[in-house]
Amino acid sequence: MTNPMTAHAATGRLTGRLRLTIRMRLTLLYAGLFLFAGVVLLGLTYVLVQTTLQRQGGSAGVNKVFQAVQGAPGEAGNGRGAPLPDGPSAQPPTIVSKQVEGVLVKGREDYQKKTLSALLTQGSIALGLVGAAGLGFGWLLADRALRPVHKITETARRVARSHDLTERIAYEGPRDDVKELADTFDTMLGRLARAFDGQRRFVANASHELRTPLAINRTLVDVAVRRADATDDVKRLGESLLVVNGRHERLIDGLLTLAGTENVVVDAGPLDLADVAGHVLDQASREAEARGLTVRRDLGAAPTSGDPVLVERLVQNLVENAIRHNRDGGELSVATRVREGQAEVAVANTGPVVPRYDVETIFEPFRRLGNDRVRSDRGAGLGLSIVRATATAHGGTVTAVPRPGGGLDVTVRLPARAADARAESPGTAPEIVGGGG
Numbered sequence: 001m002t003n004p005m006t007a008h009a010a011t012g013r014l015t016g017r018l019r020l021t022i023r024m025r026l027t028l029l030y031a032g033l034f035l036f037a038g039v040v041l042l043g044l045t046y047v048l049v050q051t052t053l054q055r056q057g058g059s060a061g062v063n064k065v066f067q068a069v070q071g072a073p074g075e076a077g078n079g080r081g082a083p084l085p086d087g088p089s090a091q092p093p094t095i096v097s098k099q100v101e102g103v104l105v106k107g108r109e110d111y112q113k114k115t116l117s118a119l120l121t122q123g124s125i126a127l128g129l130v131g132a133a134g135l136g137f138g139w140l141l142a143d144r145a146l147r148p149v150h151k152i153t154e155t156a157r158r159v160a161r162s163h164d165l166t167e168r169i170a171y172e173g174p175r176d177d178v179k180e181l182a183d184t185f186d187t188m189l190g191r192l193a194r195a196f197d198g199q200r201r202f203v204a205n206a207s208h209e210l211r212t213p214l215a216i217n218r219t220l221v222d223v224a225v226r227r228a229d230a231t232d233d234v235k236r237l238g239e240s241l242l243v244v245n246g247r248h249e250r251l252i253d254g255l256l257t258l259a260g261t262e263n264v265v266v267d268a269g270p271l272d273l274a275d276v277a278g279h280v281l282d283q284a285s286r287e288a289e290a291r292g293l294t295v296r297r298d299l300g301a302a303p304t305s306g307d308p309v310l311v312e313r314l315v316q317n318l319v320e321n322a323i324r325h326n327r328d329g330g331e332l333s334v335a336t337r338v339r340e341g342q343a344e345v346a347v348a349n350t351g352p353v354v355p356r357y358d359v360e361t362i363f364e365p366f367r368r369l370g371n372d373r374v375r376s377d378r379g380a381g382l383g384l385s386i387v388r389a390t391a392t393a394h395g396g397t398v399t400a401v402p403r404p405g406g407g408l409d410v411t412v413r414l415p416a417r418a419a420d421a422r423a424e425s426p427g428t429a430p431e432i433v434g435g436g437g
Helices: 004-018 022-056 059-070 093-145 147-162 177-226 232-263 273-283 285-290 308-324 383-393
Strands: 269-272 294-299 303-306 331-339 342-349 397-402 408-415 431-433
Touching (some): 093 147, 147 177, 177 232, 269 273, 273 294, 273 308, 273 331, 273 342, 285 308, 303 408, 308 331, 308 383, 308 408, 383 397
Parallel strands (some): 294 331
Antiparallel strands (some): 269 303, 342 408, 397 408
C-alpha cells in the first residue's frame, strides 16, 4: 500500500523539476495563442472552401455540364448535340444521361475531397512551420519583456553582494507594473540605508559611551585595591568588583560585536582558516593546559575570503566555548579543510551532554544550557550568536551536532576562494598537544 506522505513528497519533487521559468511560460503562452489563432483560421478557411465547392458543384452545375456534353435542352440525340449510337448496342437516352451524370457527380466528389485534403495537409505544414517560427520570436519577445525585471534582479544581486545600499534601479519607463516594482524596490533600499546608518551611529556612540565608564571603574577599583592602607575586606571587595566589571565589559563587547557583524559591510580579503585556527589555538593553549585538555589539531589548507578581524573572532569564540564548556581532562579537536567547494573549520569538545532539541537555542543571544545563566565565568551567552552572525555576514553557515558521549561538533562553512579551492583538502597529520585525561 502506497504511503500518502511519500506519494505527496514524490509529487512535490516532480513538480519542482517540471516547473518552468517565467520566460519559458511567456514563450509558451505567446506560441500557444499564435497556434490557436492559426488553427481557428485554418478551420474557417476549410469551412469556406468546402461551402464554395458545394455551391459550384451542386445539381445545377452537373446539369450544365451534362447539357454542354449532350447538346441543347430538348434536342439531345437529334439536334446540334452528338448523335446517339444506332444498332443493337445502342442504349436509350435516359440511361446514357444517368451514366454521364453519375460520372460527373463522382468526379465532383473526388475533386472536392482532394482539394480539401490538400488544404488541410498543406495548411497544417505551413501552420507548423509558422508555429516554430512563432516559438522563436516568442522567446525573444519574452526576453525583451522581462528586461526590466532582469535589471531589478541584477541590482538586487549587486546590493546583496556589495552591501552598498546607496545604489538604485532608477527605472525610466511607462507607469506600469514594472515601474511600480522598481520604484518600490528603490524606496525599500532607501529605508534600509537610513536604518543601517542609524544603527552604525548607535554602535559607534554606544562603543564610546559604554566602554569608557567601565574602563574608569576598573581603574578606580584597581587603584583602591593597590593602596597601601587598603584592608583585606577592601581588597576582596575590589577583586569581586573587578570580576563583575570584567563580565560587563565582555558583555558590552559581545553585544557591539554582534551588532557589527550583522550590519557592517564586510571588508573581505584573502585568508586561510588554517592560519587563523593555529593562531587562536596558540593563544588559548594556556587556558587549555590549565583545564588539562588534550588538544588535537588537523589544520589543512582552507582558503577563503573575509574580514580577518571578524573571522578570527569567530574561531576564537568557537575555541573558547569548547574550552570553557568542557570537562577537566577532556579533549578539544580543531580541524580545517576544504569540502565541496567550501572552507570548513570544525571544533569538537567533550563537554556535557547536549539534548538534540536544545542545540538550536544555544545560537540565540543570552541562551545557555540548563541553569548556566548565572555563571559569570563562562561569558555572556553571546559566543555562538556572534559565530552565526559573522558566518552569515560572510555568506556561510554554522551547524552543531551533539556528540554521543557529551559535547558538541560545531562546523562553520564559508565560501572557498575560487582560485585556491579544491574538491578535498588533504590536510596534515593530526597534532596532539597536552596530556589531560
